[in-house]
Amino acid sequence: MFLILLAMSVLIFSGLLSFFCGRNPRRANVIGAGGAILGCVLGLIPAAGVLWTGHNHTLHRAWDVPYGSFFLQVDPLSAFFLLPILGLSAAAALYGAEYLIAYQSRKNLGGPWFFYNLLVAGMVMVTVARNGVLFLLAWEIMSMASYFLVTFEHEKENVRQAGWTYLVATHLGTAFLFILFLVLGRQAGSLDFDRFASAGAYGSSAMNLVFLLALIGFGTKAGFMPFHVWLPEAHPAAPSHVSAVMSGVMIKTGIYGLVRTLTFLGRPEAWWGWVLIGIGLVSGVWGVLFALAQHDLKRLLAYHSVENIGIIALGLGLGVLGLALNQPLLAVLGLSGGLLHVLNHALFKGLLFMGAGAVLHATGTRDIDQLGGLIKRMPWTATMFLIGSVAICGLPPLNGFVSEFLIYVGAFYGTGLQDVSISGATVVVGLAMIGGLAAACFAKAFGIVFLGEARSEHASQAHEVGFPMRIGMLVLALGCITIGCLAPQITAMVGTVVGTMPGLTGSNIQGHLAVAIGPLRSVVLTSGILLVLIALLAMIRSRLLAGRKVELSGTWDCGYARPSARMQYTASSFAQPLMNMFGVLLQTHRSLERPEGFFPTRAGLHTDTGDIFRQNVYRPIFQGVERFLVWLHWLQQGRVQIYILYIAVTMLILLIWNL
Amino acid sequence: MTTTSWLNPLAALVLAPLLPGIINRTKAFFAGRQGQPLLQGYYDLAKLLQKGAVYSRTTSWIFRAGPVVGLAAVLVALVLLPLGGAAAPLNFTGDLILLAYLLGLMRFFTVIAALDTGSAFEGMGASREVQFSVLAEPALLLSLAALGRAGQIGSGSRIEHLSNFLSLSWTYSNLSALAWMRNGTILLLVAGALLIVLLAENSRIPVDDPNTHLELTMIHEVMVLDHGGPDLAMILYGAALKLWVFCALLAGVLIPVRSSYWWLNAGAVIGGIFILGVVIGVIESSMARLRLLRVPQLLTGAGVLSILAFALVLWRQYGTLD
Known part of the structure; x- marks a missing residue:
């Protein structure tokens, strides 16, 4: 516990110090990033220790805030979420130290580091807090710190807009959390988490209410569809290392909150699982479809976070179904798949956002159709981005496959259980479809950005990024590879975390997990064979070509002698058939400029896919709210006398009502 | 893991290039031509392996890695494939x-x-390839899920060892003649879905025409336009092996020989694979390629067949669709 507190103090203290050194950007940078890395490493020690030994660390002190107590605990569930939070934040801090240098001439770098370190400390606090007041306090610190990071480039109109959307969305979500803790606290008579769990049986309606409140409140942070609208706005707007942290781990605190709430509630109801699976399917399929339609690299990645949160929800949904129907094997497979995907997504999404940031850093643009051919000028970044792409598509031998494999096995197993068969089949079909679409999307992202010829000046004059950024990416790429290679061991570790779920505490977790761990050993073996075969075939190929004529020439363009970079397939054309197929779900707006005359000089096609929920659901609602508030405008006359009159009248009414 | 079981991938390694030859001979027969030699696939590979290579200046190491990784992946897939x-x-x-x-x-x-x-042409092919896989993948997995259940229903056998549960070899070992008698409809639906997936994944008519002369209309062939020499050999060999994998999955359903002799089981399915080659040849001779816009509908059809199969499984198992 001491080390966790020390880590948080290091984070906050170095953040403050960096803030006051803001006039000297280099010093602010070194102190901020150094403090963040030191704090993260310090925090990783106890987190790893708890996962290793399985013993909880607890600190309980009185606190003179009403209903509050300074109650901290690191149990396996917290420790499991601390792992990606601290690991990714450290890598991103190293990356950010170089990334932010580009801004040093026009920005104060103390501010972003202060808020970055505060964000990390806030996320740590969220996962270890065991009191409602403390939790909400940490939650708000986390949200506000990330708001200031999102609005780092506040001189841009769209960044301010994104920040505003984020601020509204996150507070609407928090409002549900306030009610959630009120309901729980009312039942338990205290806001300490251990009392929530031991308060015993809640009534069925209270339990359902708590679940729905948690689903909306935490789901807004996690980015469940349809509560995701802030996500594709806010994540691209932030500096890239912050995007990595927000997309990789901050949204996972929503998943943490949801899982933590489930631990309070004892045996869940079956329909919760169905709701989670439904949300998972909607988020997964729609998220990746929207991603496919984007032309902005970071926005594309942000929508992929929605997709991956959907995959996590599919796993959790199967797990909840297993708990509800007393099928421990299903529960263990679903929950461990979902939780492992939390860790995996942190690694590859962090990596991909950093890759996108490196591209932005080098070319100054995020527009995929302006890029191309970067693999020759940025070989390091391209390789890292490729590793991230293969991992996020769930392809073997990397980590994405491992968690999807667990969820698949759970779903296939579910198809044989009477009450789960249709849900299981739906998850299988959904995951397969998401996998196909994700592969399409990353073939597009990687292929158009890094391969082919440069489509603009920006891309043709790019340069490779420096060592801090490369090492930040390398650490995460190695993480992806390691989990792929150590799949059985890592899954066993996730098993100890799943074992803390009520309803599974007594059961033979490792025995159930053996169903998946044995096969995962074979998966690792097959991956090994795959890598050996690749090496072997590459060797044969170079041996065959040695001493033969190997020429260079232009790309074969079917007889046309002078192909140019403009004739390449673009991201939009690559995605067009799929966009067309799912047109109903996307409502892409096309504006066509037709070629005119016999010798047309210009023609063009622009597509724009806005968020269907933002346009068709939230905009009308918020416009309605605004209209109502405008109607109340007559209350505001701007005269002090009238406001005093309001106060007096209110007091009078209250007095009369109470008498 | 027995030693004889390694003869499965070995058979594929040796016999797979024969499969396109059989398809081509069948097509030649229907067209009234002599056709290329049955062993043309092997001649092509041998010739290509002796050649040098020409690379586009635009390409990077990804272009060179593509055929290597592709062939390695399908080789590993053979290790998982029961006959x-x-x-x-x-x-x-x-x-x-x-x-x-x-x-x-x-x-x-x-x-x-x-x-x-x-190249814009290769981009086009790539775009179509990923589009069709989005629909083919779910149909394939749901068909196999239905298959796993179908072999087991009514046979009285329960899943005793979860370690075997849901493996392809376990699934296929249950698909005996008895299973066909009990659950023939389900197996037929699954076979239909698998056939469509096979045609789509291997770029055969009616999804793609391997013999077309227009790059604009190709899918798989246009993606490999720029490859030559040993790279192209790897691609051709990989494609033949992939065709073998899908044919084996389908023939394993259609040929219900489940004796206690390994060689009889494997031999029957290998025979089935070659018959499937003839069937593909007949399909390619008797119909034209679909318009590209129609292909998603065909693949959705495969999805629907697999959903029907799965629904029937539930019906047979629980007597209700719940």
Whole structure:
């Protein structure tokens, strides 16, 4: 516990110090990033220790805030979420130290580091807090710190807009959390988490209410569809290392909150699982479809976070179904798949956002159709981005496959259980479809950005990024590879975390997990064979070509002698058939400029896919709210006398009502 | 893992290039031509392996890695592939997922290698390839899920060892003649779905025409336009092996020979694979390629067949669709 507190103090203290050194950007940078890395490493020690030994660390002190107590605990569930939070934040801090240098001439770098370190400390606090007041306090610190990071480039109109959307969305979500803790606290008579769990049986309606409140409140942070609208706005707007942290781990605190709430509630109801699976399917399929339609690299990645949160929800949904129907094997497979995907997504999404940031850093643009051919000028970044792409598509031998494999096995197993068969089949079909679409999307992202010829000046004059950024990416790429290679061991570790779920505490977790761990050993073996075969075939190929004529020439363009970079397939054309197929779900707006005359000089096609929920659901609602508030405008006359009159009248009414 | 089971992938390695030859001979027969030699696939490979290579200046190491990774992935897939009742060398719970995703890895690298050339034609092929796989993948996995259940219903056998549960070898070992008598409709639906997936994944008519002369209308062939020499040999060999994998999955359903002799089981399915080659030849001779816009409808049809099969499984198992 001491080390966790020390880590948080290091984070906050170095953040403050960096803030006051803001006039000297280099010093602010070194102190901020150094403090963040030191704090993260310090925090990783106890987190790893708890996962290793399985013993909880607890600190309980009185606190003179009403209903509050300074109650901290690191149990396996917290420790499991601390792992990606601290690991990714450290890598991103190293990356950010170089990334932010580009801004040093026009920005104060103390501010972003202060808020970055505060964000990390806030996320740590969220996962270890065991009191409602403390939790909400940490939650708000986390949200506000990330708001200031999102609005780092506040001189841009769209960044301010994104920040505003984020601020509204996150507070609407928090409002549900306030009610959630009120309901729980009312039942338990205290806001300490251990009392929530031991308060015993809640009534069925209270339990359902708590679940729905948690689903909306935490789901807004996690980015469940349809509560995701802030996500594709806010994540691209932030500096890239912050995007990595927000997309990789901050949204996972929503998943943490949801899982933590489930631990309070004892045996869940079956329909919760169905709701989670439904949300998972909607988020997964729609998220990746929207991603496919984007032309902005970071926005594309942000929508992929929605997709991956959907995959996590599919796993959790199967797990909840297993708990509800007393099928421990299903529960263990679903929950461990979902939780492992939390860790995996942190690694590859962090990596991909950093890759996108490196591209932005080098070319100054995020527009995929302006890029191309970067693999020759940025070989390091391209390789890292490729590793991230293969991992996020769930392809073997990397980590994405491992968690999807667990969820698949759970779903296939579910198809044989009477009450789960249709849900299981739906998850299988959904995951397969998401996998196909994700592969399409990353073939597009990687292929158009890094391969082919440069489509603009920006891309043709790019340069490779420096060592801090490369090492930040390398650490995460190695993480992806390691989990792929150590799949059985890592899954066993996730098993100890799943074992803390009520309803599974007594059961033979490792025995159930053996169903998946044995096969995962074979998966690792097959991956090994795959890598050996690749090496072997590459060797044969170079041996065959040695001493033969190997020429260079232009790309074969079917007889046309002078192909140019403009004739390449673009991201939009690559995605067009799929966009067309799912047109109903996307409502892409096309504006066509037709070629005119016999010798047309210009023609063009622009597509724009806005968020269907933002346009068709939230905009009308918020416009309605605004209209109502405008109607109340007559209350505001701007005269002090009238406001005093309001106060007096209110007091009078209250007095009369109470008498 | 028995030693004889390693003869499965070995058979594929040796016999797979024969399969396109059989298809081509069948097509030649229907067209009234002499046709190319049955062993043309082997001659092509031998010739290509002796050649040098020409690379586009636009390409990077991705273009060179594409064929290598693709061939390696499909080679590993062979290790998981049972031949009817003859179990695969490696079989474990969920190996069908690994098989499907290994083929996904192959596709991903073929597609990015195509995009690496910067050619609009190859981009077109790549775009179509990923589009059709989005529909083919769910149909394949749901068919296999239905298949796993169908072999077991009514046979009285329960899943005793979860370690075997859901492996391809376990699934296929249950598909005996008895299973056909009990659940023939389900198996027929699954076979239909698998056939469509086979035609789509291997770029055969009616999805793609391997003999077309217009790059604009191709899918697979146009993606590999720029490859030559040993790279092209790897691609051709990989494509033949992929065709073998899908034919084996389908023939394993259609040929219900489940004896206690390994050689009889494997031999029957290998015979079935070659008959499927003739069937594909007949399909290609008797119909034209679909318009590209129609292909998604065909693939949706495969999805619907697999959903129907799965619904029937539930019906047979529980007497209700709940």
